[in-house]
Amino acid sequence: MTDVRRDPEDLAALREASDVLGIDAQLSPDERATRDRVRAFVDAELRPHIADWFDRAHFPVELAPALGRLGVLGMELEGYGCPGRSAVEYGLAALELEAGDSGIRTFVSVQGSLAMGSIHRWGSEEQKQEWLPPMAAGDVIGAFGLTEPGAGSDPSSMTTFARRDGDDWVITGAKRWIGLASVAQLAVVWAQTDDGVRGFIVPTDAPGFEITVLEPKGSMRASVQTALQFDEVRVPASALLPGARGLRGPFSALSDARYGIVWGALGAGRDSYEAALRHALRREQFGKPIAGFQLTQRKLVDMVVELQKGALLALQIGRAKDAGTLTPAQISLGKLNNVREAIEIAREARTILGGDGVLLENSPIRHAANLESVRTYEGTDEVHTLILGQHLTGLGAFR
Template sequence: MTDAARDPDDLDALREAADVVGIDGLLTDAERAVRDRVRAFVDAEIRPHIAEWFDRARFPVELAPALGRLGVLGMTLEGYGCPGRSAVEYGLAALELEAGDSGIRTFVSVQGSLAMGSIHRWGSDEQKQEWLPRLAAGDAIACFALTEPGAGSDPASMTTHARRDGDDWVLTGAKRWIGLASVAQLAVVWAQTDDGVRGFLVPTDAPGLEITVLEPKGSMRASVQTQLRLDDVRVPASALLPEARGLRAPFAALNEARFGIVWGALGAARDSYEAALRHALRREQFGRPIAGFQLTQRKLVDMVVELQKGALLALHLGRAKDAGTLTPAQISLGKLSNVREAIGIAREARTILGGDGVLLENAPIRHAANLESVRTYEGTDEVHTLVLGQHLTGLGAFR
């Protein structure tokens, strides 16, 4: 019997073969429909342009309304024009978006999980009515300003301060690595007050607010990160998120974003694997496709083993989130493991592509660079390791 190589152009068959343990069969029809709709959007609207956006360091802000129509902005939120979908459906959407690019998935996360999630959970009804429908539609963009130049992994040490002045609040300080601020109309800003950490809705055109784009970057180039300087920025009392008190509020938003990363990193990893596999089936050396050599097959097998394990983990956490039982330690485990493995997959996939692997038209090099940022934001490996260490031992090792 003669071996027959798989067709590198039959992507559906390649994906079916890679689903060794049958994860697709664990999804509902509704979940598969969401996945397929987002996948088709990525194929039509992101893949044809992403190499150019990455090369030019351009965030495609014009995609915001289209993503709103796709129903992925504030995807799990209920009411106020929000889609109200399940956690698993959101996870599948995040996976497909990050298969296109981490920066696009990050936009959806910042807009939906961080900014909209904070307004939805902690805001007044008037704040929700004013902002959530516009943000869900992509007609407005919001950012989430927590991290500071001297307070990254330790937000409790933030120095941005808000003081009362009559009926107003006056904010002074600096924030750094704030995604989207230069293209946003609204910033959710966290600041110390005499009553602890509070959240404020600050228009990005407010007098005294200066926004600087951080560039050039070697990662997340199809996204935008900024630094904010607040010099006596005055906002009315109605800008305060009334129910947000202490770091519990921004931490809740961060956990929502971390959940999306558990899934999103798998998208970057799967896309890297598929690029490597298709290249290996086409590329001939020594008279045969390199997919037929033992060392290449070992690389491909190792990738699929981790992809399948990561997908099972993400799906388990998604089911737990939909059941209301998901814990912060579980999210930390998922983020730590899936991002770490995704970086390894992207790097290994690049090696299979050889010299062509450094060209931006081939996804693994872009994914590998982007995942370095994903590994850092929403909690570094070290932070999530210590979260899990405290969970296991009962002893905090942060200080």
């Protein structure tokens, strides 16, 4: 067998070689077109700047309208100016966005799946008409207030409370690790009431609504997370999401966000692998490219094995979502596996890059740091393990 070293500059050929199972052929022309369009956006608008944004802990809010024009905000939602694309198309978009950076994919998830998804699923017709078109365009940004300082994995123990006062609602309490709130115009806030958990659309400039940016961070630095404080925040009756009662409301949005992570994590893993592969093909030691050494090849092979398995998993879950048969256990399996494996890929890719791997000009160290946050939010490894455990045994182990 004659050796012909692959060209590290021919990224298309490298990607074709890494698709050992031919997964690309399982995508429809529309799905590939969506993927390629988002990939081109990431290459043009994110890659030249992302290391600087991460280094400066800068969230590029100016990208919001561009992402709206790209058609990735509220991507799966129908009507009201929303794109109305398939679950698989959204998944592919999430993958390409997170190949750029987890923080940018997180913005799309918070805006589209959490904030817009809650309004679309549970809001009144008036609320949908007012908020969804400008949010789909990226002209209005929304946050999603569920997690609290004392209620992370157990949202049923939330203490934020909304009481009736005449025709108004008055909200008191606190939220923590809320994405986007400092740059948002509205927040979908979940609170206990005398009638159970309800959701409210709350303007972020409402009197008594205080937002604190959580910093400095070692992860998700090109994103923004906040703490919220509600001191007798008054909103009209029209702020209530009429269709949401109980935790089913926020959990439905969380399921959609978790679905996006199943795909998104693959993007971070793939980008880390590609950075390591291209470096290994260029870098020579002991008279040959380090890609020609057995230990390096084993690392690269292990990465591709997990990326291929993860892609099959994501595609199966996406097809189930489009068919309306997707279950919470399936989402948990996908999120648990793909994020866990993506972190290991990013870490191993860093080792191939050697000392240069700690420089932000190379993506694996940034992806590894970001994925620590992705592993925690929208359900920790432990939570998804217990969801699957309950599915397998029929016995809940949360308490």
